[in-house]
Amino acid sequence: MSELLSTINGYIWSNALVYLCLAAGVYFSVRSRFVQVRQVPEMIRLMLKGEKSPSGVSSFQALTMSLAGRVGTGNIAGVATAIAFGGPGALFWMWVVAFLGASTSYVECTLGQIYKIRDALTGEYRGGPAYYLSRAWSHTAAAPAFKVYGYIFAFVTILACGLLLPSVQSNSMALAMNNAWGVSTWWVAICTVIVLAFIIIGGVKRIATFASIVVPFMAIIYIVLALIIVAMNASEVPGMISTIFASALGIDSAFGAIIGSAVMWGVKRGIYSNEAGQGTGPHAAAAAEVSHPAKQGLVQAFAVYIDTLFICTATGFLILSTGAYRVYEGESADGRVIAEGGILPADVAVGPTFVQTGFDTLWSGAGSSFVAISLLFFCLTTLIAYYYMAETNLRFVLGKHSPVNVRFIGGTVGSNATLLLQALVLVSVAIGAVSTASEAWTLGDIGVGLMAWLNIIGIIILQQPAYKALRDYEKQKKDGVDPIFDPVALGIPNATFWETRDPLTGKERDLRVDA
Template identity: 75%
Template sequence: MTDFLNDLNSIIWSNPLVYLCLGVGVYFSIRSRFLQIRHVPEMIRVMRHGESSPDGVSSFQALMISLAGRVGTGNIAGVATAIAFGGPGALFWMWAMAFLGASTSFVECTLGQIYKTRDPLTNEYRGGPAYYFSKALAHTKAAPFFKVYGLVFAAVTVLACGLLLPSVQSNSMAIAMSQAWGIADWAVAVGVVIVLAFVIIGGVKRIATFATIVVPFMAVLYILFALVVVFTNASQIPDVLRLIFASAFGIDSVFGSVVGAAVMWGVKRGIYSNEAGQGTGPHAAAAAEVSHPAKQGFVQAFAVYVDTLFVCSATGFLIISTGAYRVFEGESADGAVIAEGGLLPGGTDVGPTFVQIGFDSMWSGAGSTFVAVSLAFFCLTTIIAYYYMAETNLRFLMGKASTIYIGPLRSTLGANLTMLLQALILVSVAIGCVSTASEAWTLGDIGVGLMAWLNIIGILILQQPAFKALRDYEKQKKEGKDPIFDPVALGIVGATFWESYGRADDTREAATLAK
């Protein structure tokens, strides 16, 4: 089974997917006239001024749900893995993926807002790739194909976010806590399952509240502490930058043999970390209460920057500047060591331990504890976000059948399957704690890769409404308006939520005028 999963992973994460991710990022950047540069001020403004409602969360809360999914073990263990198997140059390609991926994230998250709907059980906003795949071309002859395409994506997402991806997060938590405090894996599993059960059973509002409190605090704290270590080694910064760029392009002869691996691991871990193009961001984006879909597209594009340019960069600079890295040949820890920083003891496992040893170089003992605590919060929020995405796609798969009452307790089919999903994700977390890192990451990469293939191909086909929304938003802003979305006026078909949303606004306005 292990060999089969490794072979499957190598097929999914072959060069075509890497080139597709980079190429789509370049194309969307050009078509949007590099919105990731032009609209940074607007990204920040929209994030600060968003509003919530009984049915939707604020733009900031949606950003926090999204960052909860993005900021996790990929920002710590993932960066260490990328450097170990791709050299320091992998960090450059993570930056490149973030810059280009911001435009990809805008497209997919704007589509998520355009084609969102209401949950028949909770009345909360739901959306994501499965929704826009099934709704965007529902009026065309291609409707049956894209309906099936949406169902396939939804099923893959339930599998990935409900079973494959959570184990990676819990595995890194268990490794970090064992390194810091010697806690047994099974004890970590019990503690995490108890905390997660409390949060995820509370629904999207509790998830948003939890993420809004935890994510900003831990992300800022982690970046600050990492920067303290980096600037303590300030004399190393020029050498660190030289090493990153030389390794990325094979200028340094030592890393000439891993240039291809640097691109592969930089893109792979970049997507794993910031999730641009993977199709996870649109789920959080759709939950937001905004007057125009492009607003949440901007916010989610900014989330890519926060994740990679801030958090991942802090980790990468920490590892390289302290010498807490080791680079292996053949993209495997079993390969020959071709370079190392000199700080790691022999036999150190690839993963969060690199970062813990880097912190320990300044705060002996305390560094391991800080990373373990950081990972605990990052990974918990990421698993919670995974659950939200899995639940959203489960709702899509069930459709109106979710409201059917079954069983002796007369509970709905949706409620029963939701409880089953909650149990599945808790089991996945427990298994991840006691699995090896290699097994956990292989399963996680398979989940990310499958979602990325389906989503990127899909948004290439369905991109037009997102760019119509962008142009409309820019036009209304130039006219001095707070943009309001009208899909009918833009010729966008299938945005049924926004059509009814507009009518509801007109009704309220007419009633007000009548009074």
């Protein structure tokens, strides 16, 4: 089975997907006139400001929901894996994919806002690739094909976020806790399932509240402590940066033979971490209450920077500056060691232990515990975000024909299908916690790759409304007004949610729901 999964993963994550992600980022950057550079001050302003309503969360809560999905084991174990199999240069390519991916994130998340709907069952805002793929061209002869495309994406996302991706998060969390405290992975599995069940049954509001508290707090602490350790090793920083660039560009002879691996692992782990183009960000973006879709598109573009340029960079610098790394030939821990920092135990597994060893240089014995706690919160919030995305796509598939609600623990918690999805996610978490790391990561990569293929091709075709929204937003800002979105005036059809709003006030004209 492992060989079959590896073969499937190899086809999905071929060079074609790597170059598609990079090329799409370049194209979107040029088309948006490098929105990821021009609008950074506005991104920061919008990130800290925003409205919320009974149907939608605030921009900041939507950002933290998105970061809950982005910030996870990819920022810790993922960076360590990228360096182990791609060399220090993989970190450079993670930066590249983050810079280019910010424009991709703007496009997909703005589309998510434009074509969002109000859930007929819960009254909450929902959206994402399945929604914009099926709605954007529904007025054309190509409507049936795009509707099918939307359903394909929805089914793939339910599979990826409900079954394939959760196992990676629970696996890294369980391994880190086992390494730090000797806790049985079975105990980690049981406790995680109980906590996760309590949160996801509470719906999007409880998810948003939990994420808005936990994600910023843990991210700031993690970054600060990592940078303190880097500062303690300041003498190593110039050489470390030189090695990163030399490895990335094939200048360093020690890493020249694996320059292709540096690009591959940098892009693969970069996308796994920041999720730009994967199609996950638009789900959280659509849940926000904003007066103009471009607002949330800009906020979500900055989320890519927070994830990769801040958190992943802090992890990479920590690993490299402390010497807690080992680089293997052949993209496998069974390959020849071609470089190492010198402080890792001989038999250490590739993954969070690299980071735990680096943190131990600050306070011997405490590093393992801190990373385990960090992964506990990072992975838990990511699991919650995965469930939310899987549920959103399940709602899309069910449409107006959702089954009658059932009673559970004294209250209405959703349809039979929703309960089945919740059970699927919880089972995936339990299995992932007790599985091997290689199997869990392979499943996760398959899920990410399938979603990225479908979403990037889709937004390349559907991108135009995102640019219209950006130009309209910038024009209204230049005129000195708080931008309000009017899709009819901009010639953007099928944005039915926004068509129910008064273009002069931005307030809804009625309480009509879509499905």
